[in-house]
Amino acid sequence: MTPIDLLIEARWIIPVEPADTTLEHHAVAIKDERIVAVLPIGEARTRFDAAETVPLPDHILIPGLVNLHCHAAMTLMRGLADDLPLMRWLQEAIWPTEARHASHAFVRDGSLLAAAEMLQGGITTCNDMYFFPEATAEAFDRLGLRATLGITVLDFPCQYATDADDFLRKGLAARDAWRDHPLIGFALAPHAPYTVSDKTFERVGALAAELEIPIHIHLHETAGEIADSLRDFGQRPITRLEALGLLGPNLIGVHAVHLAPEDIDRLALHQCAVAHCPTSNMKLASGTAPITRLVHRGLSVGLGTDGAASNNRLDLFREMRQASLLAKLDSGDASALPAHRALRMATLDGARALGLDGQIGSLVAGKSADITAVRIDEPDAFPCYHPVSHLLHVLDRRCVSDVWVGGQQRLKRGKLLQITNTELLGIARLWQNKLRQ
Incomplete structure (x- = not known):
């Protein structure tokens, strides 16, 4: 034997x-x-x-399920502001709260809560985008979650960095510090076309090619984003990214709700991936992504929860169900996105988008x-x-x-093995009191 x-x-x-x-x-x-x-x-x-x-x-x-888009630390803002469209939600609630409270400790503690929630829901891999990625790495490492962490990039200052160069410098330093970790990898994460300049996008594209890592970006999330891009750049965001050389198999476009036929053609031509976040899209009234059309064109479409501030759960079981039902409703075809395909989106397709399908995403000999x-x-x-x-x-x-x-057990008979509920509740209550003030 x-x-x-x-x-x-x-x-x-x-x-x-x-x-x-x-x-x-x-x-x-x-x-x-x-x-x-x-x-x-x-x-x-x-x-x-x-x-x-x-x-x-x-x-x-x-x-193990693959959460292809998350803002883990935003778990500390779960339910902070509901029933608002995206830009009002950001400008009136999220950005002001982050300006007052975001820090290494905030991100570490929020990411601990998120990692615990994800593991308890069967998620073993998370593709995250937020500030202080080294703090997220500490939290995920402690609980044993596999992760790709975004080197977030913006062209305006925030509590984490002063400009695009500072974002990249700090993010790349975090990548260097964690580069030998068996479960932690990194991606470049320019926030969105409306927060990043052409010059910064060109630098991100060059770095992604040099480092051979994914690009993780919010893309075509709202109709307003498209209108603003046509006004400011004379072209749709996907067309702009194509001109700047960012479209390719390593690009993960998050949301991808408002897609014209030519947008889908470009994504398919360059073999881009899409992170579908059905619950967040519905809750923020952003729209319904044309998932059946993307799947039929051969794109890798994974599932993401988005952050707990806009969902308000990090729950891929719900995302699988919502994705399948929305696809049926949107297409008028009851056979659209059947159960096996929805599970594949939550596992192998998400892994493929991250370049990890040789390691995870299916239960076959040789994989982790x-x-x-x-x-x-x-x-x-x-x-x-x-x-x-x-x-x-x-x-x-x-x-x-x-x-x-x-191969290492993280959850046993419903109980986390690396942290107690008592500690998690203490963290949540501490930050709830701080944010209330």
Whole structure:
């Protein structure tokens, strides 16, 4: 028998690869943080000698979920301002609060709360965009969350940096400090076309090519953004980015709500990725992204929660469900974005957008053991004919029982292993009192 570190046995496994596959009474064998095999339980027991076996007879195993767009630290502003359109929400509530309170401690503590929420909801990878990325790295490292952290860039001063050069200098220093960490990577994150100049975009594009890292940007989120770009630059934002050389397979356009046919053509031509944030788009009344058209054109479309200040949950189970239902409503086609495809968006497609699909996003031999276990043992979840349908339309994040990142368990029977609820509640109450003042 072959010695391994861990054998996880489950009622069902949905590996994402091969597509449209559900395996019954199978197990995942893990050694040295990687998946060795996915095979029937009986065969696994005779083939492997596991140091630890975890039987999950009433569970579905899926790849760890990938949150393709988040502002983790904004969890401290959850519910601070609701029922406002994007620009009023930013100008009247978010930016003034950040000007008073954003700091290394604010970002570290907000990111701890976010990381805990994400892990408890089955999210094992987060693509984040915020200030003080070194503070986010500290929080995610403590809880063991895999992450790509944005080197945020703006062309105006804020509490973190004075100008675009300062943003880049500080962000690149954070990348250098964390460059050897096995779970932490970095992206360049120019905030949006309406906050970044052509000169800065050109520098971002050159740096992304030199460092071979993604570009993470809010793009075509509102109709107002398009109108302002036509007024100020004489072209739509995607056309402007194409002219500046930023469109490419490493670009992740967040929201991508207001897309004309020529915009979709450009995104497809350059093989860009899109981070779809359906709940945030609805809550801010930004609009409905044309996801079925993007998928049909072959773009990698992942799912993001956005920040808890505009969602107000970091919950990819809800995003999968919302994405599927919105696609059906928008297209008039009940078969649009079926359950297997929505799960792929929340896993493999998000990983591909980050350039991590060789490491994570599906349960196949050779990949990192980023795994989420979902309970299906309550009467309100039965009968169950199609487990993947249940993931979307019946179960929710409260059903997540166990989570592994790189083969290391982070959540066990619903309890985080790296931090207590007492500490998390203390952090939340401390900052709530500060923000109230």
